[in-house]
Amino acid sequence: MYLDDGWICDDFQSCNSASVHLQNDLKHAGFHVNEEKSQWHPVQSLEWLGFTWNLLEGAIDIPVQKLENLRVKVHNLRFKYFATARELASVVGSIISMRFAYGPICQIFTRQLSMLIASKVFWDAKISLSAEAIDELHFWSQNIDSLSPRVISPWFRLPERIIYTDASDHAGAGILLDESSETFHCMWDDFNKAQSSTFRELKAVELLLKTMGSKLENKFVKLYSDNQNVIRIVQVGSMKSPLQCLAFSIFNTCLLFNIDLSVAWVPRLQNCTADFVSKFFDFDDWGIHQRIFRYFDKLWGPFTCDLFASSNNYKVAKYYSLFWTPGTSGVDAFAHNWALENSWIVPPVHLINRTIRYLIFCRAKGVLIVPKWISASYWPSIVDMNGKYLSCIVDYVEYKYPTNFFTPGSDKSSIFATQTFQSSVLVLRFDASSM
Incomplete structure (x- = not known):
């Protein structure tokens, strides 16, 4: 007669007492116990149903031998271009059996292998391994030893x-x-x-x-x-x-x-x-054409930071953005010190005035690109009463009605999305470090 496996979890004294009672009950009922498969003395870690139950750390892990068996199976397949459905099923079955310890990753990283198995004609038919299936085998080969065991009672965390x-x-x-x-x-x-x-x-x-x-x-x-x-x-x-x-x-x-x-x-x-x-729409995610940037990066660079950018239009590896976005080095350029940078500066039009004031405040240097709009509110921040550029503008280049100077952003109706810009554009070399 066979009884389902089970175990008791309590403090040491209670477990020890329960163990004695259970042994006596089985003996008096006439059962013969398989002592090799029994653990009568209370422990805090044991192997049960193919898993290592570690109550001391509160985790479920995979026994070393079981991981080694999987490692051998994966190694035998990872450099092959063909395999039988039976071989693939053996690997996938071993991985899926670990789901209780490693969670849904066991299903996610066997999807392509499972689809190949489902396409079988018969179990010993040779199946061509797709690049995605090989990637899954490589994943298990490289990560078998680094996966973290699952916490036994995650609902308490x-x-x-x-x-x-x-x-x-x-x-x-x-x-x-x-x-x-x-x-x-x-x-x-x-x-x-x-x-x-x-x-x-x-x-x-x-x-x-x-x-x-x-x-x-x-x-x-x-x-x-x-x-x-x-x-x-x-x-x-x-x-x-x-x-x-x-x-x-x-x-x-x-x-x-x-x-x-x-x-x-x-x-x-x-x-x-x-x-x-x-639902927020960024109307200011337009940028400068790469050829324009390369020219000034050679002329007045190299630039070390792009102050106003996004993941879609940044020109320098270090860039600041409006929100957290892929690759950003920080949020809100005005929350950072520009003094140690040679910055590439293409601000939204409504921030040009603030940008110039902050350049002077930080005693920073960089290249600022603005439309040449003499009626704009920022124009007095660029020229003095005599119409001359401020002393912190040490050089400049003017593009008159340039073509393909800007790259369009998400707003296709923006004036920065037109092929030919409707006014001149100034590229100003700022250096306020000595002010």
């Missing part, structure tokens, strides 16, 4: 960071709730605009985690979305390749920053802040 995300037709957004409530925002390019709403919502999650990875590092993060498909895909992946690639990227980011990510759905009414930010 309070999230250390809380995030709300959303996406509209033209932008992705997110709110990181911490001491300063950081805001993430990214305007979509034409490719992302053409994708499904689920793709854009998932893309917003991916970009937010990459952007704020350092702020979320080694943290238990709770992420909320009002799109149920996003929650499902983050948890188990997708059969659609573009969505699966995003799920793949999200988990790679979590591994890179050691983020323990938990996702949950919320009604739209409880996601109103992220929804509001996603």
Whole structure:
């Protein structure tokens, strides 16, 4: 006769007492106990049902031998271009069996392999391994030893960071709730605009985690979305390749920053802040053509910082943006000291006056690009009463009605989106370091 496995969890004395009673009950009932498979003395770590249960650390892990067996199977396949459905099923089965310890990553990173198995004609038929399937094998080969075991009772843990995300037709957004409530925002390019709403919502999650990875590092993060498909895909992946690639990227980011990510759905009414930010339209994400930048970077550079940029138009690796966005070095250029930079400066028109004052305040240097509008409010900040440029403007170049000087941003009707600009443009070399 066979009895299902089981174990008792309590303090040492209670477990010891229960062990004695249970042994006596089994003996008096006439059962013969398999002593080799029994653990009668209370312990805080044991192997049970193929897992290592560590009550001291509160985690479920995989026994060393089980990991070694998987490592051998993966190694035998990762350099092959063909494999049988039986071989693939053996690897996928071993990985899926670890889901209880490692979570949904076991399903997400076996999607392509599972689809190949489903395409089999018979078990020993040779199947061509796709590039995506090989990527999954490489992932397990490289990360088997670095995956973190799951906490046994995660519902007792309070999230250390809380995030709300959303996406509209033209932008992705997110709110990181911490001491300063950081805001993430990214305007979509034409490719992302053409994708499904689920793709854009998932893309917003991916970009937010990459952007704020350092702020979320080694943290238990709770992420909320009002799109149920996003929650499902983050948890188990997708059969659609573009969505699966995003799920793949999200988990790679979590591994890179050691983020323990938990996702949950919320009604739209409880996601109103992220929804509001996603509807923000950045009319000032136009930029300067790359050939223009290269010319002045050789002439007056090299430039060390792009003060007013976004992930879609930055010219220097170090750049400041309006919101947190992929690759940004900081939010709000006016919150940083420009004194140590040779800056590339292309501010929105309404910030030109403030930019000039801050350049002088920081005693900074850089190249400022402005339209030559002598009736604009910023014009007296550039020239004196005699119409001469201020002493801090040490050089300049004027482009008269230039063609293809600007690159259009999201607002296709902007004056900066026209091929020929409707006025002259000034490229001013500022140096206020001696003022």
